[in-house]
Amino acid sequence: MSLEETNPQGNNKPTDFIREAVAEDLKSGRFNYVRTRLPPEPNGYLHIGHVKAFMIDYLVAKENGGELVLRFDDTNPSKEETEFVEAIEEDARWLGIEWVKVTYASDYFGLLYDWAVQLVKKGLAYVDDQTPEEVSANRGTLTEPGKNSPFRNRSVEENLDLLERMKNGEFPDGSRILRAKIDMAHPNINMRDPAMYRIIHNPPHHRTGDAWKIYPMYDWSHGQNDSMEGITHSLCSLEYENHRPLYEWFLDQLGVFKPRQIEFARLNMNYTVMSKRKLRRLVEENIVNGWDDPRMPTLRAMRRRGYTAEAVLEFIRRVGVAKNYSVSAVSLLEACVREDLNKAALRRMAVIRPLKVVIDNYPDELVEEMDAVNNPEDPSAGSRKVPFSKVIYIEQDDFRETPPPKYYRLFPGNEVRLRYAYFVKCTHVVKNDAGEVVEVHATYDPTTRGGDSADGRKVKSTIHWVSAAHAKEVEIRMYDRLFTKEDPEEGDEGFLNCLNPKSLEILTGYVEPLLATPEVGSRFQFERLGYFCVDKDATPKKPVFNLTVNLKDAWAKMEKKGK
């Protein structure tokens, strides 16, 4: 096989069974173009699980020189709102997804009704007067066939008349449905005379208002809309596999353009929940502070937390596409976020759990401007000045009165480097009545300015600091996983019983003067701590920083293991 045949584009694109199927269809001539569709129902906010499906639809079209249509699946007025249409578009745009047009299932209500009339005329659909309970009881079970409706053999004329009167609003909700006439004994339950239209008088539809009193079911709408729009590949998740025979049945009976439906495994992630119902409970029961609470798996939440679209996309790329049921690790997402932010985030010094240090031999009134590198990964980011003085704050974690083995940081008698400043050696501590260390005293070596010793002596640790007199007090929001279990839905106690009580911790810390009035949304690496971004709650008086993701902490891991 030649290189051209295996690799028409001449590059090594990642491949998967969907892309292979699409390539086959193009090669065999089943289709001579590619058009996919993004079919969200506007009934909630997008979460990380949607991103996988969105990117498959978008990239399959893009890689094949095709088009993507953003089509809102708004066939059920009781669940859908315009607010979500806008939110979904905004989130999808943030991801960088491009579509040629926005359409709505409701755009096709008229045409779809005509198609339904066609099926009725062909004797392939009928109006059923059974109650919902009767319909359900007569559907049969997984192992037993269903029973035909007593209304199944109505005349075409009667069906036509009843359908029109359903449409005109003459009948109350639940009194009748239009059903496809297929086979009540079919082993696939979706084929047992599935409902096509149901009657819904209220609420009004978010776009068509009260123009319609009947609304199509997913099965009757989706495939037909795909066909009307000339969609070639209707890509969806595995639970629709059982619907494919019905998808194809409708299109075959209608004799219209027939797209190909291909199913893939949806994205699941550990330590979170993804179902709309559960996410809604978290919001409504004030377990989180809204849909954009940085602990939520929604895109708005991740954006607010400081995740970049690039990182999210890279995560999706690494997760891949297959048909296996799988649960991806949130730690992989975090790794992608770190990798992306490491390249560009400016480094700053911040102390989130302050401990006061007095450098006794440093002149009382002296202030020195220390040179600090903005980003060691990017020399073009330059450097900045950071003021240094006699009283500073360091991290509580960076001092121990009695150090455990392998602890290299500050403790009585030990010398460390203050990043970009001086070597300091701890001399003694001051304690409060409770016996807690409230102040550490140290001396500095004036010959080590900038952080290098003249005599070549080494220190094993470098710690960060801020000058107490120059620091800005800020609010720091430390986020952790919302749940303590990898699978919060597992077991009988339910997802609300494994909430992580420490998923949000609000701290008051200090940052270097350059961060006194940061721009909302800007991202920084607080050295040795993690990546942080400025929350929308920030005010000039009190900046607020969200923890985006922590830095890998080898010492914390070591210490934990030692216990």
Next chain:
RNA sequence: UGGGGCAUGGUGCAAUGGCAGCACACCAGCCUUUGGAGCUGUGGAUCUUGGUUCGAAUCCAGGUGCCCCAGCCA
């Protein structure tokens, strides 16, 4: 006891009858003015039984396990 689908290191994905590989995680080391980043290295997987074949993760048959389906939701 119906139908549809899926089984590869801890996790996620490759290998399309020909040396089981990649990423994250893990472990060890090097380096380091971030115990960060980076670099090097180690360990660990084809659900099971049989068959076809010179050769099987891949093909065939049986078994086992997991997921989906009985909305007038999508």
